[in-house]
Amino acid sequence: MFETLQPAPADKILALIGLYRNDPRPGKVDLGVGVYKDIDGKTPVMRAVREAEKQLLATQDTKTYLGLAGDTGFNAAMTKLTFGDKADLSRIRAAQAPGGSGALRLVAELLQRTRPGATVWLSDPTWPNHPPVMRAAGLEVRNYPYFDAASGSVRFDEMLATLRTANSGDAVLLHGCCHNPTGANLDLDQWAKVADVLLERGLLPFVDIAYQGFGEGLDVDAAGLRLLAGRVPELVVASSCSKNFAVYRDRVGAAMIMAKDGAQADVAMSQMLAAARALYSMPPDHGAAAVRMVLEDAGLRKDWETELEEMRLRMLRLRVAFAEALRRQSNSDRFDFVASHRGMFSRLGLTEAQVERLRTEHAVYMVGDSRINVAGLPEDGMDDLAKAIVSVLD
Ligand code: PLP
Numbered sequence: 360m361f362e363t364l365q366p367a368p369a370d371k372i373l374a375l376i377g378l379y380r381n382d383p384r385p386g387k388v389d390l391g392v393g394v395y396k397d398i399d400g401k402t403p404v405m406r407a408v409r410e411a412e413k414q415l416l417a418t419q420d421t422k423t424y425l426g427l428a429g430d431t432g433f434n435a436a437m438t439k440l441t442f443g444d445k446a447d448l449s450r451i452r453a454a455q456a457p458g459g460s461g462a463l464r465l466v467a468e469l470l471q472r473t474r475p476g477a478t479v480w481l482s483d484p485t486w487p488n489h490p491p492v493m494r495a496a497g498l499e500v501r502n503y504p505y506f507d508a509a510s511g512s513v514r515f516d517e518m519l520a521t522l523r524t525a526n527s528g529d530a531v532l533l534h535g536c537c538h539n540p541t542g543a544n545l546d547l548d549q550w551a552k553v554a555d556v557l558l559e560r561g562l563l564p565f566v567d568i569a570y571q572g573f574g575e576g577l578d579v580d581a582a583g584l585r586l587l588a589g590r591v592p593e594l595v596v597a598s599s600c601s602k603n604f605a606v607y608r609d610r611v612g613a614a615m616i617m618a619k620d621g622a623q624a625d626v627a628m629s630q631m632l633a634a635a636r637a638l639y640s641m642p643p644d645h646g647a648a649a650v651r652m653v654l655e656d657a658g659l660r661k662d663w664e665t666e667l668e669e670m671r672l673r674m675l676r677l678r679v680a681f682a683e684a685l686r687r688q689s690n691s692d693r694f695d696f697v698a699s700h701r702g703m704f705s706r707l708g709l710t711e712a713q714v715e716r717l718r719t720e721h722a723v724y725m726v727g728d729s730r731i732n733v734a735g736l737p738e739d740g741m742d743d744l745a746k747a748i749v750s751v752l753d
């Protein structure tokens with residue numbers, strides 16, 4: 360049966376977890392997989408989530424099925440967190456999904472059901488899982504220019520020019536904030552210009568928001584998405600709680616649809632849930648229930664927001680310190696963009712060979728495209744790290 364199969368290529372980001380773990384060298388540095396880490400290199404359970412889990416354990420008296428959309432309280436709370444308090448809820452629907460990845464797939468399945476073989480435009484570069492998830496649903500994938508490696512900024516004019524060539528009915532996947540892998544983001548003026556092109560060309564925005572609260576704060580990070588929601592007739596969203604609630608392995612996310620009116624939203628939601636039924640039936644409950652409790656309880660929510668803000672500010676401090684160390688060690692402003700990027704990631708602009716040398720010669724782990732996870736930067740070893748990076752440059 361399986362004799363004709365070839366091994367599937369590894370997930371290059373997840374593969375780094377094992378490589379790093381098996382490296383015996385002291386002082387090794389892990390800038391690989393995108394999980395938040397504290398000063399001790401730990402990825403703790405957040406305080407409010409732990410408290411919610413305790414309460415859940417004490418009060419939950421059944422584990423019977425919830426239904427295809429999962430926890431409806433979670434869905435309502437996530438809709439507000441994403442779209443804001445002023446959103447027109449009458450035409451928005453949300454379904455709990457197994458992580459942001461599950462939400463991406465659910466939305467992709469919905470697009471496939473409404474427009475089979477439709478094209479989804481992805482930023483170049485984008486998260487490596489975007490193309491396979493879209494293709495798995497039957498969609499076509501094309502790229503729009505996004506990142507200028509030399510300056511570390513967004514190639515905005517080229518991005519818009521390419522989107523102007525898209526056909527009516529195509530979808531455009533936009534990172535809501537904290538672009539993965541580059542760290543370069545659109546400002547609000549740019550979001551407004553993107554909205555103009557979406558309207559002009561009849562394109563559907565598909566926002567992937569996996570790092571809300573990691574960039575500029577919970578509301579500012581959703582401002583682009585909310586601007587679009589106020590201007591376009593239809594919008595789809597995949598959101599993830601993996602990072603901002605640190606519930607990675609519990610698989611918590613939400614797929615959201617904003618339709619032209621409530622009736623269309625209901626039909627689209629029914630199709631999305633039919634897709635869920637065929638893929639996995641119902642999402643896992645535990646993490647979403649904990650997130651719902653955090654969002655609904657004023658005290659837990661305040662504590663969550665405080666801790667999230669501590670995490671965000673730590674990453675900002677690390678960015679500034681790293682950019683300064685690189686400036687000192689390289690005697691140049693080549694890496695200054697690291698300080699102005701936002702979110703977990705920046706792409707340093709090294710070659711694969713240079714990244715490989717950092718791993719073998721200096722025990723510094725980053726993704727092959729030279730993406731670093733800012734949260735993994737060593738607070739007390741910035742200059743050593745910067746020196747290692749400069750040593751592999753041409
Ligand atoms: N989208 C982007 C851009 C991501 O970086 C991630 C990674 O965590 C996800 C979606 C989905 O993550 P998860 O499925 O772990 O919630």
Ligand code: TYF
Nearest residue numbers: 370372373391392393488539
């Ligand atoms: O980009 C990252 O590092 C995170 C985590 O298959 C991740 O989004 C990486 C690969 C993957 C799932 C999650």
